[in-house]
Amino acid sequence: MLFSTPPFLYGFLPLVLAGYFVATWIGKVSGFGQRPRNIFLLLASLFFYAYGEKDKLALMIMSIAVNWAVGLWVERARGLRSPAGPARGEASIALFLGLAFNVGLLGYFKYANLAVESWNALNDPTWAVRGWAEVALPIGISFYTFQAMSYLVDVYRGDVRAQRDPLDFGLFISLFPQLIAGPIVRYRDVAAQIAARHVDLALFASGARRFLIGLCKKVIIADPTAALAMTIFDLPQESLSPALAWLGLAAFTVEAYYDFSGYSDMAIGMGRMLGFRFLENFNWPLVSQSLNEMWRRWHISLGSWFRDYVYVPLGGNRVGSVRTYINLLIVFVLCGLWHGANWNFALWGLWQGLFMVLERRRFGRWLVAAPRVLRHVYVMAVWNLGWVLFCFDDLASSGRYAQALVSGASGAEASFQWARLVDNHVATLLVLGALGATPWVPALARRLETQRLRPYLPFVRVAAILGLGVASVVALAAAAGATATPFLYFRF
Numbered sequence: 001m002l003f004s005t006p007p008f009l010y011g012f013l014p015l016v017l018a019g020y021f022v023a024t025w026i027g028k029v030s031g032f033g034q035r036p037r038n039i040f041l042l043l044a045s046l047f048f049y050a051y052g053e054k055d056k057l058a059l060m061i062m063s064i065a066v067n068w069a070v071g072l073w074v075e076r077a078r079g080l081r082s083p084a085g086p087a088r089g090e091a092s093i094a095l096f097l098g099l100a101f102n103v104g105l106l107g108y109f110k111y112a113n114l115a116v117e118s119w120n121a122l123n124d125p126t127w128a129v130r131g132w133a134e135v136a137l138p139i140g141i142s143f144y145t146f147q148a149m150s151y152l153v154d155v156y157r158g159d160v161r162a163q164r165d166p167l168d169f170g171l172f173i174s175l176f177p178q179l180i181a182g183p184i185v186r187y188r189d190v191a192a193q194i195a196a197r198h199v200d201l202a203l204f205a206s207g208a209r210r211f212l213i214g215l216c217k218k219v220i221i222a223d224p225t226a227a228l229a230m231t232i233f234d235l236p237q238e239s240l241s242p243a244l245a246w247l248g249l250a251a252f253t254v255e256a257y258y259d260f261s262g263y264s265d266m267a268i269g270m271g272r273m274l275g276f277r278f279l280e281n282f283n284w285p286l287v288s289q290s291l292n293e294m295w296r297r298w299h300i301s302l303g304s305w306f307r308d309y310v311y312v313p314l315g316g317n318r319v320g321s322v323r324t325y326i327n328l329l330i331v332f333v334l335c336g337l338w339h340g341a342n343w344n345f346a347l348w349g350l351w352q353g354l355f356m357v358l359e360r361r362r363f364g365r366w367l368v369a370a371p372r373v374l375r376h377v378y379v380m381a382v383w384n385l386g387w388v389l390f391c392f393d394d395l396a397s398s399g400r401y402a403q404a405l406v407s408g409a410s411g412a413e414a415s416f417q418w419a420r421l422v423d424n425h426v427a428t429l430l431v432l433g434a435l436g437a438t439p440w441v442p443a444l445a446r447r448l449e450t451q452r453l454r455p456y457l458p459f460v461r462v463a464a465i466l467g468l469g470v471a472s473v474v475a476l477a478a479a480a481g482a483t484a485t486p487f488l489y490f491r492f
Contacts, residue, residue: 001051003266004218012051013270016044016176020274024199034196038171041274045176049140056138060174063105067148068169070098074155075162091156098152106145109135114341140180142338144173146305151187153309160188168194177270181263183281183301190276197275207272214265216471221433222259225251228426233391237400241414245404247422249384252391254433257286260299286437289375290367291355291382302338306331325360329353339390344398348389355382 001008023037030036050057077091112135120128151172154160163169171194178185232240232248264281271278285297295303314327329350336349359367367375388405392398408414 001048003263004215009215012044012048016041017273019044034194038168038194042167042171042174045171045174045179048176049174049179053139056136056141059105059109059138059141060144061170063102063144063148064170064173065166066101067098067152067173068163068166070094070101071152071155071162071169072164074098074152078156078158095152095156099149102145102149102152106141109138109141111337111341114343118343137341143182143184144179146184146302147173147186150184150305150309154186154188160191163187163191163194175271175276177267177274177276178278181260181267182299183264183267183278184305185278185301186305189279193276199273199275203275204273207269207274209269210272211266211269212471214262214267214269217258217262217265217436220471221429221436222255222262224425224429225255225433226259228421228429229255229391231421233401235417237404238409238411239413239417240401240404240408241410241418242405242408244414244418244421245401245408246384249387249405250430252387253286253380253384254430254437257282257437258433284437284439286380287376287439288379289372290359290364291352291379292359294379294383295352295356302335306335310334321360325357328356328360332356342393344389344392344395347395348386351382351386351389 001012003009019040020037023040027033027036046057046061049060073094074091077094113132116129116132151160155162163172172185172187172190175185229248229251232244232251235244261282268278268280279301281300283297283300285294288294288297311327311331314330315323316327317324319327332349332353333346334349336345336347336352339345339348358364367378370378385405388398388402392401
């Protein structure tokens with residue numbers, strides 16, 4: 001069930017909000033507290049998942065049950081509840097088995113097809129795997145599996161206490177706003193909110209506003225630019241001029257940012273309407289002055305997850321320069337494979353990792369000394385060129401597109417395609433996308449807070465509310481009338 005479709009906007013979400021506040025009232029008058037609304041929210045989340053993945057619901061429930069039990073085992077083995085508890089070695093075994101279960105789950109459903117295809121490509125036909133039935137990827141498995149693994153590690157480290165209530169743990173794993181495409185929520189960030197939370201009018205209003213901003217990002221900007229990017233990527237090579245090829249990459253950058261940050265906005269907004277405060281997942285990444293800064297601002301929950309659970313355990317930057325560079329490359333190759341079960345994704349991760357290494361070398365010092373405009377051009381060039389690997393399924397297709405970037409077609413067919421695809425609507429869309437990806441609105445708000453401009457602040461706020469209202473009406477109308485476009489990160 002997509003957030004931007006009528007069944008969700010006019011059916012599921014209003015019913016869930018109404019039922020949630022009824023359950024809240026029942027909890028208050030009955031003395032059961034959080035229990036009724038947590039159970040209601042768990043059931044609503046399981047229904048939400050089953051709506052699109054009914055044959056994989058049992059898999060997620062199994063993941064919830066196993067990780068809940070292993071979390072209790074790890075905590076008991078660490079002796080947190082009893083000083084005379086079992087040795088720490090048992091806790092390590094429990095953690096290993098829990099992580100092995102999660103990695104095995106993710107490995108089978110996400111990477112088994114890649115493993116079989118790679119084996120068959122590298123070996124003699126007599127050794128090939130025959131009759132292999134492709135494994136379907138369950139939606140959201142990358143996100144809820146990472147959440148479960150971080151929970152087990154945090155219990156092992158003693159950062160959190162294990163959740164003793166299986167229903168509350170199930171709510172943590174399955175909470176529908178962020179279940180399908182993140183952000184990756186850590187248990188330690190929401191444990192207290194699962195136990196007790198309060199929704200007032202101000203929090204609900206801020207959540208509704210954030211949800212509408214995300215919906216506008218998705219429907220008004222991300223979906224049309226997605227159509228443009230895919231049209232350009234599908235053009236035959238003889239129709240693809242260098243200018244059009246670069247435009248395709250730029251359009252995909254706009255699509256990726258507005259699609260995923262839009263989903264995150266909607267998830268954060270719905271979380272607030274339900275009393276949860278999820279951490280931010282994007283912080284104006286497209287204004288970055290280095291690739292390192294870009295990754296601190298883009299998909300923050302994924303970057304911090306790999307930092308805390310892969311990079312730091314490998315030794316981070318405390319093990320000498322060479323090992324640090326190797327650790328960075330490992331992390332980014334894994335990050336690439338997390339995005340998709342395809343060797344192109346691994347190479348995309350390697351591409352990102354190589355520039356992260358370069359920025360730690362002398363190149364990084366040159367970059368700091370360069371003019372701000374050149375630093376930004378460098379980041380956008382590296383980021384856009386990375387899509388050549390990310391957006392295609394094989395190296396041959398990536399190679400053809402890369403060739404078009406420097407020596408593409410220039411004849412009548414290429415000119416026709418440019419005239420056909422690039423019109424005033426596309427130009428307006430890309431300009432709006434570029435402007436919306438820069439923090440000029442927060443900068444303007446800070447400016448208006450000064451004593452001299454403060455009298456104008458109420459008028460600006462009214463204009464902003466009206467602008468969001470008009471954009472929301474347009475987005476809701478578009479969502480009702482257009483064919484739904486899945487969120488980009490659904491496939492990850």
